[in-house]
Amino acid sequence: MGIATDIIVLIVAAFFCGLLLQRLGQPLILGYVAAGVILGPHTAGFTVSNIHDIELLSEIGIALLLFALGLEFSLKDLRPVKRVALIGTPIQIALTICLGLGIGHVMGLDWKSSLWLGALISLSSTMVILKTLMSQGWLGTLSSKVMIGMLIVQDLAVIPMMVMLPQLNDPALGLPVLGFAALKAAAFITGMILLGTRILPRLMTHIAKLGSRELFLLAITAIGLGVGYLTHEVGLSFAFGAFVAGMVLSESDYGHQALSDIIPLRDLFGLLFFASVGMLLDPTFLMDNLWHIAALVLAVGIAKGLIFSFIAKAFDYGNVIPLAVGLGMFQIGEFSFILARVGVSTNSIDADLYSLVLSSAILMMVLTPIISGQTAKIYALRKRSFDHEELESSNMPVDGLHNHVVIAGGGRVGFLIAQVLKRLGLPFVVIELDHQRVEQAKDEGMTVVYGDSSHEIVLDAAGIKESSLLVITTPGIVVLRTTAVHARRLNSKIKIVARASGPDYFELLKELGVSEVVLPEFEASLELTRRSLLHLHVPANEIQRYTDTVRQELYAEWFTHGDDYSLLSHFRGAEQQFDLQWVVLDRDSPMVNKSIGELGIRKKTGASVVGVVRDAKLQPNPDADFVFQPNDSVAIIGSDHNRKSFCVMASSDGCDYR
Numbered sequence: 001m002g003i004a005t006d007i008i009v010l011i012v013a014a015f016f017c018g019l020l021l022q023r024l025g026q027p028l029i030l031g032y033v034a035a036g037v038i039l040g041p042h043t044a045g046f047t048v049s050n051i052h053d054i055e056l057l058s059e060i061g062i063a064l065l066l067f068a069l070g071l072e073f074s075l076k077d078l079r080p081v082k083r084v085a086l087i088g089t090p091i092q093i094a095l096t097i098c099l100g101l102g103i104g105h106v107m108g109l110d111w112k113s114s115l116w117l118g119a120l121i122s123l124s125s126t127m128v129i130l131k132t133l134m135s136q137g138w139l140g141t142l143s144s145k146v147m148i149g150m151l152i153v154q155d156l157a158v159i160p161m162m163v164m165l166p167q168l169n170d171p172a173l174g175l176p177v178l179g180f181a182a183l184k185a186a187a188f189i190t191g192m193i194l195l196g197t198r199i200l201p202r203l204m205t206h207i208a209k210l211g212s213r214e215l216f217l218l219a220i221t222a223i224g225l226g227v228g229y230l231t232h233e234v235g236l237s238f239a240f241g242a243f244v245a246g247m248v249l250s251e252s253d254y255g256h257q258a259l260s261d262i263i264p265l266r267d268l269f270g271l272l273f274f275a276s277v278g279m280l281l282d283p284t285f286l287m288d289n290l291w292h293i294a295a296l297v298l299a300v301g302i303a304k305g306l307i308f309s310f311i312a313k314a315f316d317y318g319n320v321i322p323l324a325v326g327l328g329m330f331q332i333g334e335f336s337f338i339l340a341r342v343g344v345s346t347n348s349i350d351a352d353l354y355s356l357v358l359s360s361a362i363l364m365m366v367l368t369p370i371i372s373g374q375t376a377k378i379y380a381l382r383k384r385s386f387d388h389e390e391l392e393s394s395n396m397p398v399d400g401l402h403n404h405v406v407i408a409g410g411g412r413v414g415f416l417i418a419q420v421l422k423r424l425g426l427p428f429v430v431i432e433l434d435h436q437r438v439e440q441a442k443d444e445g446m447t448v449v450y451g452d453s454s455h456e457i458v459l460d461a462a463g464i465k466e467s468s469l470l471v472i473t474t475p476g477i478v479v480l481r482t483t484a485v486h487a488r489r490l491n492s493k494i495k496i497v498a499r500a501s502g503p504d505y506f507e508l509l510k511e512l513g514v515s516e517v518v519l520p521e522f523e524a525s526l527e528l529t530r531r532s533l534l535h536l537h538v539p540a541n542e543i544q545r546y547t548d549t550v551r552q553e554l555y556a557e558w559f560t561h562g563d564d565y566s567l568l569s570h571f572r573g574a575e576q577q578f579d580l581q582w583v584v585l586d587r588d589s590p591m592v593n594k595s596i597g598e599l600g601i602r603k604k605t606g607a608s609v610v611g612v613v614r615d616a617k618l619q620p621n622p623d624a625d626f627v628f629q630p631n632d633s634v635a636i637i638g639s640d641h642n643r644k645s646f647c648v649m650a651s652s653d654g655c656d657y658r
Contacts, residue, residue: 002049002050003050003053003054005049006048006049006050006053006054007054007057007272009039009046009048010035010036010039010048010054010271010272010275011271013035013038013039013275014031014032014035014271014275016035017031017032017034017035017038018031018032018035019031021034025369026365026366026369027125027127027128027365029127029270029274029334030362030365030366032270032271032274032275032278033274033275033277033278033281033358033362034278035275035278036274036275036276036277036278036279036280036281037278037279037281037283038278039275039279040278040279040280040281041279042279042281042282042283042284042285043283048279051276051279054272054275054276054279055276055279057269057272058269058272058273058275058276058341059238060225060269060272061266061269061270061271061272061273061274062238062239062273062338062341063224063225063228063238063239063241063242064224064225064242064262064265064266064269064270065239065266065270065273065338066158066159066239066240066242066243066246067224067225067228067242067243067245067246067262067266068246068259068262068263068266069155069243069246070242070243070244070245070246070247070248070249070250071246071247071249071250071255071258071259071262072246072250072259080145080149081145081146081148081149081150082149083315084146084149084150084311084312084315084317085146085149085150085152085153086153087315088150088311088312088314088315089149089150089153089154089157089311090153090157091311092122092150092307092308092311093122093154093157095307096118096121096122096304096307097115097118097119097122098118099118099121099300099303099304099307100114100115100116100117100118100119100120100121100122101114101115101117101118103117103118103121103296103299103300104117104118107292109353112168112169112348113349113350113353115165115168116165116168116343116348116349116353117353117357119161119165119339120332120336120339120340120343120357121300121304121332121336121357122154122157123154123155123157123158123332123333123335123336123339124150124151124154124329124330124331124332124333125331125332125333125334125361125365125368126151126154126155126333126334126335127333127334128331128333128334128365128368128369129147129148129151129328129329129368130148132328132368132369132372132373133147133328134452136369136372136373136455137451137452137455137456137457137458138324141324141391141392142317142321142392143317143320143321143324143325143328145392146312146317146321146325147324147325147328147329150308150325150329151329154333154335155335158335158338158339159239159240159243161339162239162240162338162339162342163185163240165339165342165343165348166342166343166346166348168348169346169347169348184234185240188231188234188241188244189244192227192244192245192248193248196227196244196245196248197248200223200245200248200249200252201249201252201253201254203219203223204216204219204220204249204252204253204254204258205253205254207219208254208257213261216254216257216258216261217261217262217265220249220258220261220262221262221265223245223249224242224245224246224262225242226245227241227242227244227245228240228241228242228245229241231244239338273337273338274334274337276341277337277340277341277358280344280351280354280355280358281355281358281359282351282355285352285355285356285359286355286359289355289356289359292356293356293359293360293363296356296360297360297363297364297367300330300332300360300364301330301331301364301367301371302330304329304330305326305327305329305330306326308322308325308326308329308330309322309323309325309326310322311325312325312326319379320375320376320379323375323378323379324372324375327371327372327374327375327378328368328372328375330364330368330371331361331364331365331367331368332357332360332361332364332365333361334361336357336361337358337361340354340357340358391449391450391451391457391458391461392438392449392450392451393447393448393449393450393461394438394441394442394446394447394448395442395445395446395447395448396429396447396449397447400463400466401427401429401447401463401466401467402427402463402466403427403466403467403468404426404427404428404429404463404466404467404468405421405426405427405428405429405467405468405469405470405471406428406429406431406459406462406463406464406467406469406470406471406487407428407429407430407431407471407473408431408453408470408471408472408473408474408483409431409432409453409472409473409474410430410431410432410434410437410438410440410441410448410473411432411434411437411473411474413473413499413520414430414432414471414473415430415437415440415441417471417473418430418441418444418446419444422444422445422446427447428446428447429447429448429449429462429463430446430447430448430449431448431449431451431452431453431458431459431462432448432449432450433450433451433452435450438450449461449462452479453472453474453479453483454478454479454482454483454486455486456486456489456490459483459486459487459490460490464487464490464491464494465490465491466491467491467494468494468495469494469495469496469497470483470484470487470494470495470496470497471496471497471498472484472496472497472498472499473499474499475499475500475501475520477500477501477505477508480498480499480500480509481508481512484496484498484509484512484513484514485512488512488513495515495516496512496513496514496515496516497514497515497516497517497518498514498516498517498518499517499518499519499520500517500518500519501519501521502519502521503519503554505517517555519554522554526547526550526551529547530543530547533546580610580635580636580637581635581636581637581643581646582633582634582635583633583634583636583646583647583650584631584632584633584634585628585629585630585631585632585634585650585651586630586631586651587630587631588651589628589630589650589651590649590650590651591628591649591650592628592629592630593627593628593629594627594628595624595625595626595627595628596609596622596623596624596625596626596628597624597625599649601646601649604645604649605638605642605645605646605649606638606639606641606642606645607636607637607638607642607643607645607646608636608637608638609622609626609634609635609636610635610636610637611634611635612626612628612632612633612634612635613632613633613635614629614631614632614633634650
């Protein structure tokens with residue numbers, strides 16, 4: 001099968017390696033690299049036969065990675081930390097390149113290889129840092145914002161590096177070529193802004209109107225790769241064109257949908273890219289140069305960490321932030337792999353330097369969660385009371401919250417719950433990890449904490465210890481379970497209402513101490529059934545009786561004791577027997593222009609009139625002298641028989657229900 005066999009074997013190997021690394025708490029990309037090492041030409045056993053073809057396919061992976069980066073790029077993400085991100089990051093890159101030149105000189109490298117080394121070590125790992133921040137509950141802190149802002153600018157810096165560094169192969173010709181490439185790049189970006197922002201959004205609108213998800217995915221893939229190929233044909237980087245295409249599409253109405261659709265394709269081809277990176281790693285070289293690799297890791301880690309700490313301090317960030325940034329961003333990142341591959345393909349760096357940097361990067365990625373996790377402990381040596389950096393929050397009362405509701409998840413469901421509580425004047429706080437939804441909650445004046453509710457630190461910031469109710473709106477059972485366990489640990493008396501994806505989790509949720517559970521899909525199906533039966537002219541009371549019965553049968557499993565459920569059934573039965581019913585009186589109704597007392601409604605039908613709506617105004621509990629008029633909406637309560645008797649009195653043709 002040739003290349004097909006190679007791809008199948010790579011994917012299977014990457015799955016098992018990724019699964020193992022994930023269980024060990026490491027990023028998936030290290031598993032992909034490990035699969036490449038195992039199946040590469042430098043190890044015994046099965047070897048991929050078409051390595052060059054895999055490398056060519058991995059170019060698509062690079063393009064899709066940068067296309068997705070362009071789709072994700074937003075200046076809004078840089079606003080809170082724009083000074084340190086836009087000014088401090090270029091300074092950090094320049095200082096780290098100088099560090100690379102010094103290390104290269106000590107290693108006996110020529111100036112060109114030393115410059116490449118500096119560029120490669122100047123980039124940090126976005127994937128590893130985000131995973132570390134999320135797992136440690138540090139997302140939402142000011143230090144995490146500084147890191148993310150600097151990472152965005154670092155990722156963008158890869159583009160000019162990929163264009164400029166290969167020109168160093170021939171310095172005499174490099175400067176004119178570099179200048180010409182810069183002019184072409186500027187012209188291309190200008191053209192994309194002037195034409196692309198007008199043409200591409202219209203094209204995507206037209207494709208979306210056709211209603212084909214497959215065609216939409218094909219369109220965004222064609223745009224990303226097609227624009228990349230166009231830039232390649234005019235002498236620019238394939239990946240550069242894909243990045244610009246993504247950045248242009250991100251400003252359209254379909255940018256978010258395009259990103260969500262392209263992610264699976266990006267991840268699949270990204271797997272091939274990281275596997276191809278691993279194929280170039282020689283384990284023999286690794287073992288022979290273990291001390292050199294350890295020395296490079298130590299030198300880069302310490303010096304780069306100090307540079308980041310210095311930058312954060314220079315831009316007036318105090319307390320724990322310089323330490324957190326230094327211990328979090330000391331590693332070499334995954335975009336260094338992309339840059340290194342460019343260096344190898346253009347003969348700018350040799351295989352030994354590539355293997356040295358790659359081995360060091362992998363080792364530093366593995367060390368990142370361990371070293372970053374020491375931040376609080378190290379800072380506590382100075383500040384004995386320090387436990388955790390303050391999380392981002394908004395509209396939090398000065399004296400805190402008491403007996404409030406904590407809403408874990410500010411998505412569509414959580415946001416609607418928050419709006420209702422706000423209208424009722426009930427205190428609440430929303431926990432949300434999506435920064436756009438956090439901003440939306442801020443604009444609505446809601447109390448919100450930015451973070452992951454499955455971390456004790458975040459729940460504590462939301463005042464879970466003083467809360468009376470926790471509402472978990474996230475459907476994922478893993479997040480739900482972790483959130484409930486931590487909430488119970490912090491507040492043993494708290495009531496928990498949770499959203500679940502199905503009744504299969506009832507037993508687990510009961511063990512977790514969840515008080516009430518809601519199945520959104522089940523409730524939606526009942527509502528659809530109710531509305532369908534209304535159109536089929538099934539009596540409203542029969543529909544209500546049916547839906548209540550189905551609901552009781554499902555939620556009966558939630559109750560441990562039969563007596564509890566029996567009592568609930570009696571309550572529901574009484575509710576059905578005395579259901580409130582609305583009846584609209586037409587002009588020909590025998591009740592029109594007659595009073596309640598004159599008609600003797602209670603005596604003749606057994607039903608009670610509890611309200612009348614006339615001209616959009618409610619008249620509650622009308623007395624015996626109240627006179628009915630045409631088009632009155634009359635609210636009655638009573639048994640099913642009582643309500644039917646009232647209908648007979650109201651009209652010989654039956655009732656008009658609402």
